[in-house]
Amino acid sequence: MxxxxxxxxxxxxxxxxxxxxxxxxxxxxxxxxxxxxxxxxxxxxxxxxxxxxxxxxxxxxxxFGGGGPKRGGPRWRNAAMRQKFDRMDESDKERFKAYMRGKWCQWNGNDNQNETKEYGR
Structure with a gap:
């Protein structure tokens, strides 16, 4: 074949x-x-x-089902982001998590507004 x-x-x-x-x-x-x-x-x-x-x-x-890493898509994007995240210290990780919560999870209200402004300068 x-x-x-x-x-x-x-x-x-x-x-x-x-x-x-x-x-x-x-x-x-x-x-x-x-x-x-x-x-x-x-x-x-x-x-x-x-x-x-x-x-x-x-x-x-x-x-068309391009897929992500779990469905046979390119694995390098996820690995590169994982390496960047692993190299951060704990305070940077917490600031990044707060920024992402504020950016993508708008249902939390305004309690994350200060954290998102601080990280996303």
Whole structure:
């Protein structure tokens, strides 16, 4: 199998596999839609081309699954941030945590405002 992907036939084989996968996913989406939604909500059934368009729309709206470190994405970003955080002393770590809480967790109110202004100069 390794030799197959290193040869020139991969330029024919891989697109055929991709198209086959697209039709398989569209077929599954079509059958899941037609099995559940008309009975639940009274919507009409869809055909294969509509399910393919629905699949592409969902991929555009919800992402293509690039992933993070846990899902096979690049690990270097997380490792670099971890190294920076590990090199900080305890007071810097606490200031950074307070800054991030104030920046991303707005539901805490104004109790972190002074800490965020101090760190995020």
């Amino acid at each position: 390794k030799r197959l992907f290193r040869s020139k036939i991969r330029f024919v084989f891989i697109p055929i596999l991709a198209i086959g996968f697209l039709f398989l996913v569209s077929f599954v989406v079509m059958h899941l839609w037609n099995y559940t939604l008309p009975a639940l909500f009274g919507v009409s059934a869809i055909n294969l081309w509509q399910s393919m368009a629905l699949f592409f729309l969902c991929k555009l709206l919800f992402g």
